Amino acid sequence: MNAPAERALLQPLAASGRRSFADYPTQALMRVAERPACVFTHGQRSWLCDSEGRRYLDWVQGWAVNTLGHAPAEVAAALSAQAARLLQAGPGFYNDRAIELAARLTEASGLGRCFVTTSGAEANEGAIKLARKYGQVQRGGAFEIITFADAFHGRTLATMSASGKAGFERLFEPKVTGFPKARLNDLASVQALIHARTVAVMLEPIQGEAGVIEAQPSFLQALRELCDAQGLLLILDEVQTGVGRTGRLWAHQWSGIQPDIMTLGKGLGGGVPIGAVLARESVCCFEPGDQGGTYTGHALMCAAALAVLDVVQAPGFLARVQTRSEQMRHGLQAFSSRLGGGPVRGRGLLLALDLPGDDTATRIAQAARERAVAGDAARPGLLLNPVRPASLRLVPALNLSEDDLAVGLQVLDETVR
Numbered sequence: 001m002n003a004p005a006e007r008a009l010l011q012p013l014a015a016s017g018r019r020s021f022a023d024y025p026t027q028a029l030m031r032v033a034e035r036p037a038c039v040f041t042h043g044q045r046s047w048l049c050d051s052e053g054r055r056y057l058d059w060v061q062g063w064a065v066n067t068l069g070h071a072p073a074e075v076a077a078a079l080s081a082q083a084a085r086l087l088q089a090g091p092g093f094y095n096d097r098a099i100e101l102a103a104r105l106t107e108a109s110g111l112g113r114c115f116v117t118t119s120g121a122e123a124n125e126g127a128i129k130l131a132r133k134y135g136q137v138q139r140g141g142a143f144e145i146i147t148f149a150d151a152f153h154g155r156t157l158a159t160m161s162a163s164g165k166a167g168f169e170r171l172f173e174p175k176v177t178g179f180p181k182a183r184l185n186d187l188a189s190v191q192a193l194i195h196a197r198t199v200a201v202m203l204e205p206i207q208g209e210a211g212v213i214e215a216q217p218s219f220l221q222a223l224r225e226l227c228d229a230q231g232l233l234l235i236l237d238e239v240q241t242g243v244g245r246t247g248r249l250w251a252h253q254w255s256g257i258q259p260d261i262m263t264l265g266k267g268l269g270g271g272v273p274i275g276a277v278l279a280r281e282s283v284c285c286f287e288p289g290d291q292g293g294t295y296t297g298h299a300l301m302c303a304a305a306l307a308v309l310d311v312v313q314a315p316g317f318l319a320r321v322q323t324r325s326e327q328m329r330h331g332l333q334a335f336s337s338r339l340g341g342g343p344v345r346g347r348g349l350l351l352a353l354d355l356p357g358d359d360t361a362t363r364i365a366q367a368a369r370e371r372a373v374a375g376d377a378a379r380p381g382l383l384l385n386p387v388r389p390a391s392l393r394l395v396p397a398l399n400l401s402e403d404d405l406a407v408g409l410q411v412l413d414e415t416v417r
Helices: 003-009 073-083 096-109 120-138 157-162 187-191 217-230 299-312 317-339 360-370 402-416
Strands: 040-044 047-050 055-058 113-117 144-148 198-203 233-237 261-264 275-279 345-347 350-354 381-383 385-388 391-394
Touching: 055 402, 073 299, 096 113, 096 275, 096 299, 113 120, 120 144, 120 157, 120 198, 120 233, 120 261, 120 275, 187 217, 198 217, 217 233, 299 317, 317 350, 317 402, 360 381, 360 385, 360 391, 360 402, 381 402
Parallel strands: 055 381, 144 198, 198 233, 233 261
Antiparallel strands: 040 047, 047 055, 113 275, 261 275, 345 350, 350 391, 385 391
């Protein structure tokens, strides 16, 4: 990072008049997560700064949301320009940004049509609705969608029901029915669940919340063949893996297959709330009134997504993601080996590793964050996601620099030592 930018990140936001965590009325927020006692106020690319002037290298990035890091100039410019033109015309009218985004996504994916949502969960909800409508129209009322143990598809009632995340089965009962669970990379477990009521199979190419567990290319290829043979739809949830996260534009490209329906979210907006459902033309059986939403196709959010795609699809960008991935994987593996941990998992800049002990990842993440010292550039913190108590998930910005990667690995090493 250049010196002026570094100095700016060391300065708390004076306009707020607040510095200490205790000065903020955090009790006004509903308690839906355990959050550390710091308030982030500004950031740039891979770095965040809190209200007390502590700096953090961010390898969480909003849980794989900030494709280009914090406050990327390209997204800020797109939002500013679009805000002066049009925010939202409403879902009952066309707007030029939504049309352009849909055209870009369908061309890049090879899928015929696009519905722009406000989140990845809403995109998955839309995919479920589309598959069920297809089952009504094409498969005699079939409605069941085979999903997978340990999967995560969102926090709406239907997407929680489709998920296999541990603990979800106890929340908000009764759930939406029709989501039998198979086991990832076990084709026989899928075959055993297929019957006359089955309309689709839905999965993530890499199960992020499960600890970055990859659907093997051979399994995805066999699943594609099985769906074709049985007349079932293959739905790929690329909310976390899409838009370059794995080093290809879409994670399923590593397997050489094509889904019937694909969902996007997270990194598509580079930090703003947006998602999308993409589907083959022959699958698109929605009629007017079947699907909608007040903020769907939002012009301002679409402008941000277009700016993200401009960067990610630029020549050489994804090659640099793959290069940085190999460098990060090498450094993490050395770190894990020193601790007696396991091999690094994942693709691109969606990586994870298991560490020895019941809560090692949780303790390392806390210690790496708390090492930050206010006003001291030589003592940054590091933000990590202990996706499981003994597993770290790492999802840095896709434009992570080699220098910032080295800083992060050094902080990890010093934290453990």
